[in-house]
Amino acid sequence: MELMEDCCDFIQWLGADMSMQILMCLDNPTDLVRASAVSSSWRRFVIINRLSKQLCVRMFPEVSSIAHVIEVHDRIEPLQIRYETSMEWSCLERENRVYAFLARGFTSFMRKDCILEAIVASSTDNYPQESIRNTLEPGDRVDQRASYWSSSGAVDPRVPETLVYKLTANLCVITEIHIHPFQAYFQFGFPIYSAKAVRFRLGHLKPNHEFENDTKDKPSPALRFINENVVWTYTSPSFPMAQESRLQKFKLPEPALCIGGYLQIELLGRVQKQEMDEKYYICVCHVQVVGRPLSPAFDVDIMDPTGKCTLKYYPDAENCCSPVKSEGEASSSPSRFRSFTASIRGWEQMILNTLLGGGVVVGNDDDSDDDIVGIPV
Incomplete structure (x- = not known):
């Protein structure tokens, strides 16, 4: 399905304020990722207005204490933290990606x-x-x-x-x-x-x-x-x-x-x-x-006594979303583990495809998001 941005894009029709009110009603991180996959203009709108972070703050107001976001791609090498003072596009994209994964972690069913x-x-x-x-x-x-x-x-x-x-x-x-x-x-x-x-x-x-x-x-x-x-x-x-x-x-x-x-x-x-x-x-x-x-995918460094902190995201962390048995639940079987891990990887690919502009991504409406399929725009 192709979006004709000039005549069918309600973001352009309604304006930024009204569009923000509508998209802020999305309380599921998967729905927000799907919205940003509709078109390049929608993706840009979601990223520039930092809707993924706003979703996290609505879930947990404590997220507002996060002052910086970084990605760590190698746990072995010493971590060099760079704090960008300007919200350039690459910084905004990274922030959106990290908060999207954080929101997903918040809604995980692990106990x-x-x-x-x-x-x-x-x-x-x-x-x-x-x-x-x-x-x-x-x-x-x-x-x-x-x-x-x-x-x-x-x-x-x-x-x-x-x-x-x-x-x-x-x-x-x-x-x-x-x-x-x-x-x-x-x-x-x-x-x-x-x-x-x-x-x-x-x-x-x-x-x-x-x-x-x-x-x-x-x-x-x-x-x-x-x-x-x-x-x-x-x-x-x-x-x-x-x-x-x-x-x-x-x-x-x-x-x-x-x-x-x-x-x-x-x-x-x-x-x-x-x-x-x-x-x-x-x-x-x-x-x-x-x-x-939320470990090992996420960690924080406290910066000052007020609680301002740096959120660190480790995209290469293995088994960061491995299933954990609930109280009274039997241990997960290997097949269930593979199924769960595959669904998480599919959701991660869904975010990456969206941020890279690779196409509209559609998945199931349930929490597992299995069988995610990419459809070219």
Whole structure:
């Protein structure tokens, strides 16, 4: 199908403002790529008006903190970052391409546990036997011993606690956090040491700060480092926690984009007093963070304490969109893996064809975008 730009192009008929309002209604990255594939004038309109970036910002306002976009084609060679001061055409094309892939990553259906490691707790009753690291274990027993984190005791039940974790990537879309309060099966009455409520924060390290590995085994220096050098950019509402020994699921009101890769769990208030010392404790045996890491295809460098950052895109990253099993889902078969990878590659080729002006590209309307076919203009 051929577009007669002089008489059928509504962008020219309606003008830039009205056309922007219409195209801004597209909330699927695939639809935006298809629109830019209609003709060279539509493609130019999408790129010049940075519609791919605007789509990402509408999905996650945190994207507005991205100040620069670069592509890295070789992870081995030292990275030379060039910041263009003028938005020349090649720079605009690159920005559009990167944000198109980022938007696609946002809409991926992958779900996995996004915790990489446990960093530090605000207090620990019996370190390291009751360390925060125990919360990475799925059960409450390991090798016939109890596995859980315990706070120190407090006379005042209002005293809060915090748990800090590093996520698997510096860019993660987080949808849920799961917490399993610990039930002391070795104490009389089997008390459950839950919190009254929980709240979650996401954030990043200040620029030019790096968490040293040897600090992680020293709770006091680690906690001081976190308090002084992590900037929390997202705070969830508080959720009530039930005093029940089960994996309790706290779904965020909207998926949240974590730029920087740090999560803090705030445990607000105590409900269970220990009989032997008459003090209140909070104990947790397991924590999960459900979401979509955007690594290794994407990474960020924080530029200043306000959170301005550089978005780095690695187009050659292998398996950046490999399927990850959802909770309770069996492992993916090799044939499913190949099918999924092929659909992603097809979508990437769809973007590249569009940006290179190779023709109109049409695909299925579903999320998989299988069987993409190029039709010459």
